[in-house]
Every structure is written in C-alpha cells, then in structure tokens.
Amino acid sequence: MPVQAIRTTSTARNGVGAFILQCKRLDFHYCDHWGSSKGMNTFLRSPLIARFAAAHPQIQIHISPRPNTHPIIRGLYINGREKVICVRNLEKEQILQKAELLRDANGEKVRRMKGGRLVGSLNESVRGVWDPFHGGNKEIIGDRIVSS
Template sequence: MAVKALKAVSQGRNGVGAFILQCKRIDLHYCDWAGSSRGMNGFIKSLLPKFAAAHPQIEFTISPRPAKHPVAIGHYINGRSKPICVRNMEPYEILKKLELLRDASGEKLKKVTKPVRSINESVRGIWSPYHGNGMQL
C-alpha cells in the first residue's frame, strides 16, 4: 500500500448513494498447448462473451501464457487482487469461479463475529444516571 499523506475525512459506504461493483478487472490467462487449459479455452470460446456482455462494469483481458496453468485474476478497487488457478476445470466450473471473483469485495478474508458493522452513533445515546425521572425506591 502506498503511504497516505492525507487522512480520509469520510468512510466509503458502498450502496448508500450509488452502488459500485468492487471488481474492476478480470485477467484470464490460457495456454494453447497444455491439457490443463482445455476447459479454459472452451470457456473463452463459449461462455465468456455472454458473461462479459452481462458485466459492462468489469474489464476483461485475455492473454496467452504458454506452458503454464490457466489462471483467472480479479483486480479490485481497493488495490488488491485475487488470483485463482483454474487448471483442469470444466467451463462451467470456471464460470463459478468468475462469479466468485465478481461478488468478492477484494478484502482479505476475515472471520467476523458480529453481524452488523456500523459507523453511526448510537441512536438512543449512552444511558446516564443523572438524567431522566429517576427511580422511586
């Protein structure tokens, strides 16, 4: 990560105003010769045009990588990337992996114990013993 000179004044909350898909680019690499790329080659021919047309907000780049296993790499707005090796996979399995890349936020996987994450202040405030009507004993 680059050094940040200025501290952010506001935190992004995707979806509150506009929704922006976090995945901005997906790189696909294949090999013409190797057998592990057979599914990837079929995917690029058959399923990729439809998937790419359905997601105009994602840039798809396809490039050969000879003598290597096929790989799909998702690049995200937060600067991270998520590579998935798709060797020996069938085209529909690769489609599942691309949907995973599309749905991911790009963040590192974390264990979350609390279901709601909020940056708002407490609605009802902090309880105070010095305010209110008091309790009759």
C-alpha cells in the same frame, strides 16, 4: 472566540447512493497445449464468457495466453489488491463460478469476523449509550434486582 469548525472529510458508503463494483478487471489466462486448460479453452470459446462480459460492462476483461502453465483467472480491485484463482482441470461452468466469485469479492484479505459484530454502523444508536444515572434506578435485594 465564537464557535470554530473542524475540517474533516465525509466518508464513503458504497451502495447507499451509487454502488461501485470493486472488481476493476478480470484477466483470463489459458495455455494451448496443456490438458489442464481444456475447460478454460472451451469456456473462452463458449458464449458464457461473452454473456459474462456483456452483463458486466464495468469490468475490463483481458484474455491472454500463458504458455506451459495452468490456466488462471486474476481479479484486480479498486483497493489496489489482486486475487488469483487457478482453474486447472475445471469445467467451463465451474470456471464461470470462479469468475463470479472474483467479481463479487471486494479485494480485501479474507479475514475472520471476530467478536460477533458482523454489522457495523456509522450512525449513533437511537437509544443512546446506557448510563447508570438515567432511567429507573434499581435496587439489589438479596439475589433479586428490583426497580425502586
């Protein structure tokens, strides 16, 4: 048999070609009566929300009442997860910050990055994996390592 091939799929690298914003939808919920919604109600009437929506045409923006509860912002993401932030008693500028936080998130669970490997790569290292059989061989003399 001559050379055969293995079928695999290519993997996406978001941002290498096109960048797909991971936030699909933002829901803004407010209440007409509760005082904790005061900031949210001013935010929804201010030009801030319109400017935010115009700057991000790739995000669907839903605004709906949620009576007798605190106001929230809910972000829905491409990976199917959602993130909710309660914005009770916040000013409109603070609410905008929270909306931006949800916009920038990718929907993954917040996890601690362990092991110091904060940057990963799909490509092989240019220098290759170190192996003991190549390059200058070393000798250990006493407590010193000397190239032989």
